Amino acid sequence: MSLLSVGTVAFDTIETPTGKADMVIGGAATYISWAASYLTRPTQIVSIIGDDFPNEELEALNARGVDTSGILCVEGGKSFYWAGKYHDNMIGRDTLVTDLNVLADFDPVLPEAYKSSEYLMLGNLTPDIQRSVIQQMTVKPKVVALDTMDFWMNIAWDSLMETIKLVDILIINDEEARQMSGHHSLVRAANHILTLGPRYLVIKKGEHGALLFGDGRVFFAPGLPLLDVIDPTGAGDTFAGGFMGHIARTGDLSFENMRRGIIYGSVMASFCVEAFGLTRLKTVTDDDIESRYAEFKELVHF
């Protein structure tokens, strides 16, 4: 069943304690779509790029069943660019450069064919844009999921609150959940946030895993203990893509199936961090995914 992702498609320059990658392909919608592409088809992207963006990267997505015709290419424009440097613990990071470029004028107009997508994943963007996308859908999606960040809580709180009222699943990290709710306890934070609109809340805890709250229940998936984490960039978006990819392919919104979605998200994120940028994600096989899914079961079942 069709999954529409809206978000950035970008260049990243990434420095971690293990190395550096210059001007590699990044962006929330890119990671979401690559991850989801292993689980469901078709998927679609709505985004904006400059004509500096390599065509073969779009073709690689097309080859995975991702429709990129909703990506607006601005002639003479430059793609969104982010550069950052991770701290030694691979958790904290400093942003060195944020060049919005064509993203500054991003005002997505959904192609007619996308307006009836059944699953909608809104990557981190201004809440105004996220809400405008939801409002353009002519058929109410079965699931609208949304990611956001502290930045929008600081400068666009009212718009964000208006937007998340329209959302089924909110996907944020632990610090964002604390900021949004004013509670340190993630259980209290979740109880509060679930009164703001979303039916389910996913709290990402980076290497420490992810929590799913909803229907009065809680599910937890750990991060897979890895020999090495090379680059955490995009792990959260990859998680969201794997999660929504599983939800879209099954069309099953039961809590039991959402648990499996959280695990598929964690599986895809565990691949993502094993190399810089999209390197590892691009070479994943179905066998890799199922074998790592089994590894998660072995890790936590008792």
Added chain:
Amino acid sequence: MSLLSVGTVAFDTIETPTGKADMVIGGAATYISWAASYLTRPTQIVSIIGDDFPNEELEALNARGVDTSGILCVEGGKSFYWAGKYHDNMIGRDTLVTDLNVLADFDPVLPEAYKSSEYLMLGNLTPDIQRSVIQQMTVKPKVVALDTMDFWMNIAWDSLMETIKLVDILIINDEEARQMSGHHSLVRAANHILTLGPRYLVIKKGEHGALLFGDGRVFFAPGLPLLDVIDPTGAGDTFAGGFMGHIARTGDLSFENMRRGIIYGSVMASFCVEAFGLTRLKTVTDDDIESRYAEFKELVHF
């Protein structure tokens, strides 16, 4: 099957963002024994106290099947005293007072009856003392488990290395595992530490759960998401007590059973943090334990 715990029995003054507890009963052996007492009998403690220690606290332990005749009471002496204050995140803490008092001269001599205990849990103490206890055992225990801390790595590295060679299960936290191994990755840290003697390594990650490494396998148990954490003091020792209590009652060292031990440890720790000091641990029932064990299954199974 008999479980012998060796460690501190103490007074603690604890300040957390939620409140303060003055001169409450604490100490590693106390928490270990309370937790283990719900899972196995008999257990024994070897420790040292001053005559300021309330007799009714020993009687409360006796009532739970804990033999306290191995606790040396020094006439006119004062019990070990620790005071600390937790940071807002309830993870970091500052030690405000450490009065060793009678602990400064602790040189445990095992009662004859304890020398054939099948399970030995060595709480955090100088590695010299921990080794001397192991060497006093006349029958090799089925399992020797040991906790330690960064302090001993800094000032008694050689003695610690000599001691952990004699140990079956090492139980330390994530930062200690990183320091001991020189690796940031916990998988690399575990691979290294398992070459130093222990057959199994448990890495405690506080609110983020615990990992068990050994037999080329990994198991992970999360921390239970709680509405509120009131006081984390003793949670690590309580975890160790629940874990070893389960191992001792089952006598089963298979990896499958050790997984269940890790969960029982996590269950007991989840009670421990719900109130200051031993308050909650003292009122736990068998039903509470089994119902929380089921809660862990519901939390992670998929």
